[in-house]
Amino acid sequence: MRAPAVRGLGVLSGRGPGSGPAPIWALPRPERPGDRFRRATRECLLALAAVDAMLEDGKAPREAIAGERTALLYVTAAAYGASNREFIERRGGVMHFAYTAPAVVPAEVAIEFGVTGAYGILLGGAPSTLRAIEQAARLLDEGRCDRALLLAVEIFEECGDLYARHRRYTRWPLVETAACLWLERGAGELRFQSSRVARAPGPARGGGERFAAGPLVDLREWLDRGGTGPLELSGRWRDEHARLGWSTVRSHARGSAA
Amino acid sequence: MATPERVAIAAAGVVTPVGPDLEAFWSALVTGASGISQIERFPVADLRVQRGGEVKKLGRIKDWCGVPDCRATRLLIAAADDLCAQAGFRPLPLDPARVAVVVGTALGGVEEGERALAGDRPRRRFRDALYDGPGDRLARWLGARGPVITVSTACASGASALATGADLLRHDEADAVVAGGYDALCRFVLRGFNALRSLTRDEVRPFDRRRSGLLLGEAGALALLVRERDLRGPRLGTVLGYGSASDGFHIAAPEPEGRGLERAIRAALADARVSARDVDLVSAHGTATLLNDRIETAALKRALGPRAYEVPVNSIKGGLGHTMGAAAALEAFMCLLSAQRGLIPPTLHLEEPDPECDLDYVPGRARAVRPRIMLSTSMGFGGCNGALVLEAA
Numbered sequence: 001m002r003a004p005a006v007r008g009l010g011v012l013s014g015r016g017p018g019s020g021p022a023p024i025w026a027l028p029r030p031e032r033p034g035d036r037f038r039r040a041t042r043e044c045l046l047a048l049a050a051v052d053a054m055l056e057d058g059k060a061p062r063e064a065i066a067g068e069r070t071a072l073l074y075v076t077a078a079a080y081g082a083s084n085r086e087f088i089e090r091r092g093g094v095m096h097f098a099y100t101a102p103a104v105v106p107a108e109v110a111i112e113f114g115v116t117g118a119y120g121i122l123l124g125g126a127p128s129t130l131r132a133i134e135q136a137a138r139l140l141d142e143g144r145c146d147r148a149l150l151l152a153v154e155i156f157e158e159c160g161d162l163y164a165r166h167r168r169y170t171r172w173p174l175v176e177t178a179a180c181l182w183l184e185r186g187a188g189e190l191r192f193q194s195s196r197v198a199r200a201p202g203p204a205r206g207g208g209e210r211f212a213a214g215p216l217v218d219l220r221e222w223l224d225r226g227g228t229g230p231l232e233l234s235g236r237w238r239d240e241h242a243r244l245g246w247s248t249v250r251s252h253a254r255g256s257a258a
Numbered sequence: 259m260a261t262p263e264r265v266a267i268a269a270a271g272v273v274t275p276v277g278p279d280l281e282a283f284w285s286a287l288v289t290g291a292s293g294i295s296q297i298e299r300f301p302v303a304d305l306r307v308q309r310g311g312e313v314k315k316l317g318r319i320k321d322w323c324g325v326p327d328c329r330a331t332r333l334l335i336a337a338a339d340d341l342c343a344q345a346g347f348r349p350l351p352l353d354p355a356r357v358a359v360v361v362g363t364a365l366g367g368v369e370e371g372e373r374a375l376a377g378d379r380p381r382r383r384f385r386d387a388l389y390d391g392p393g394d395r396l397a398r399w400l401g402a403r404g405p406v407i408t409v410s411t412a413c414a415s416g417a418s419a420l421a422t423g424a425d426l427l428r429h430d431e432a433d434a435v436v437a438g439g440y441d442a443l444c445r446f447v448l449r450g451f452n453a454l455r456s457l458t459r460d461e462v463r464p465f466d467r468r469r470s471g472l473l474l475g476e477a478g479a480l481a482l483l484v485r486e487r488d489l490r491g492p493r494l495g496t497v498l499g500y501g502s503a504s505d506g507f508h509i510a511a512p513e514p515e516g517r518g519l520e521r522a523i524r525a526a527l528a529d530a531r532v533s534a535r536d537v538d539l540v541s542a543h544g545t546a547t548l549l550n551d552r553i554e555t556a557a558l559k560r561a562l563g564p565r566a567y568e569v570p571v572n573s574i575k576g577g578l579g580h581t582m583g584a585a586a587a588l589e590a591f592m593c594l595l596s597a598q599r600g601l602i603p604p605t606l607h608l609e610e611p612d613p614e615c616d617l618d619y620v621p622g623r624a625r626a627v628r629p630r631i632m633l634s635t636s637m638g639f640g641g642c643n644g645a646l647v648l649e650a651a
Contacts (some may be wrong), residue, residue: 068503068521072504077388077390078388080389081371081387081388084368084371084387084446085371085375087446087449087450088371088372088375088376088446089375096509096510097449097450097451097453097454097510098454098509098510098639098640099509100368100446100450101364101410101412101638101639101640102389102410103364103410103411103412103638103639103640103642104509104639104640106504106640107504107505107506107509107639107640107641107642108509110504110505110506110640110641111506111507111508111509111641113506114506115504115506116503116504116505116506116517116518116521117503117504118501118502118503118525119411119502119503119504119642120409120411120418120422120502121409121410121411121418121642122407122408122409123366123388123389123390123408123409123410124390124407124408128407131405131407135425138425138429144525162374194405194431195355196355196403238390238394238406240405240406
């Protein structure tokens with residue numbers, strides 16, 4: 001399959017240990033003016049901020065991604081946990097129920113930036129993100145869109161006590177991340193591979209665990225290092241190990257991680 | 259342009275409020291039976307609306323050994339058990355690494371989280387509340403070792419899952435895919451829809467002038483998808499095309515003109531390489547909310563043109579409730595069974611037509627028609643719109 005080109009990539013990343021029972025590097029709730037965001041969840045606001053960062057990285061106005069020729073894909077393993085928990089524990093009194101749906105995170109992006117094209121939402125860790133890049137490449141290759149946005153958001157702080165009880169199931173620290181990747185038609189070849197492996201956390205790596213957002217952080221770091229030539233992204237979740245081979249990453253992205 | 263790989267729905271399995279298997283489901287649809295009842299599985303006394311499409315009997319499985327006590331997982335596995343009975347394929351007659359699982363859900367295993375936080379479950383069970391947990395358990399139950407994917411496009415999830423499964427076959431990532439949707443009724447979702455005031459105390463009356471809202475239901479619905487060229491036995495039908503589009507309008511309310519649904523329908527017809535004139539049956543989302551049915555009617559008129567007035571349009575939510583992640587898959591199976599049996603199930607409880615909903619909604623009783631090309635539409639929170647085009651076997 002033809003590899004897509006990177007037009008922009010915005011990454012917001014937790015940068016320091018929080019104060020909870022688990023080692024979580026949290027992101028603050030972004031400020032966003034407008035009454036519409038009064039009840040928006042932190043994960044929604046982080047998604048919007050990631051799109052802002054992506055537009056800045058791609059030096060493009062917000063109008064550049066509006067319309068029905070823009071596809072929007074969203075991946076997360078656990079970002080909905082915070083809103084689900086708030087709705088459960090406040091017994092439905094405060095949280096608008098719709099915000100508990102994973103689909104509402106990309107919906108806020110679609111509403112704010114006028115994105116009305118094809119969409120997809122995958123739930124899972126890093127392999128889902130790699131698969132979503134492949135899906136975006138297909139949408140572009142088949143002419144179903146002119147640009148594809150891949151949004152990944154992971155937040156942990158609200159469920160920190162629960163993650164703390166599962167220390168052996170994941171790698172630490174958990175690093176809250178919101179990222180958005182803007183893909184367009186490119187050149188070269190993209191190859192996705194997935195296989196089942198023994199169920200265990202993958203090898204520890206620098207920078208902590210970011211679930212679905214991990215591959216976009218890896219891509220950001222590679223771009224920031226001035227990466228050229230082939231790129232391989234990989235990730236694990238449950239018992240799946242996936243790899244995405246990108247023969248040539250044609251990138252118009254500039255700047256560094258937000 | 260190259261002809262796309264044709265993907266067959268070889269068999270289907272379900273567990274629903276109107277019956278624990280595909281035959282019972284079909285029989286209830288055509289006879290107009292209702293699965294709406296007082297909810298018994300969890301406390302509802304504090305809720306304004308206490309009824310829904312609750313599954314009273316989880317299929318044929320007597321021994322749940324090895325399957326966690328998670329309602330969502332058990333709905334999926336009960337549907338898979340029916341699918342296996344229909345298709346006769348457990349243990350898998352294929353290389354397990356070439357069998358994939360794709361499930362759609364609006365709620366995943368959220369009830370596990372709800373119960374863990376309430377102290378009904380050890381908090382360590384909270385990890386089962388991850389929305390991709392039940393799909394993972396299903397893959398293990400089936401012995402499938404290929405890709406395991408969970409999609410969550412709210413109440414369009416079942417359609418997204420069938421389309422994603424078909425894509426895995428077209429791109430040679432698998433030789434067989436078990437795909438569909440599920441969702442369990444639980445306090446979490448019932449409280450949520452009660453708070454939204456979307457639930458009715460009346461019957462669910464899609465497209466009726468007196469309609470006053472939906473009732474929720476629970477179900478599991480799974481299909482066995484294979485490439486048509488690989489299929490040796492009979493099939494239910496073919497997945498011809500799929501389209502999706504975001505409203506970009508509101509997190510919970512549909513766009514008032516139904517433009518997103520219209521785009522999804524047009525994209526699905528284009529993907530299927532058929533025209534509006536080819537469509538013989540529309541399975542509507544048809545939730546019986548004031549907005550949905552009017553908006554959906556308008557979108558169908560624009561997307562199908564004059565054909566919208568000629569083609570039967572039904573909704574099966576009157577008897578099942580809105581089964582969320584399972585809804586679109588169940589509606590797809592209804593379409594294929596209609597084609598196979600030459601009978602279109604009626605829209606239950608539609609008695610007084612709404613002037614703003616002026617299509618042929620198949621009121622009253624089942625209609626003897628054998629459709630060939632069928633369109634199934636779905637809409638969900640966040641402005642998710644999906645449309646599937648199916649072809650009879």
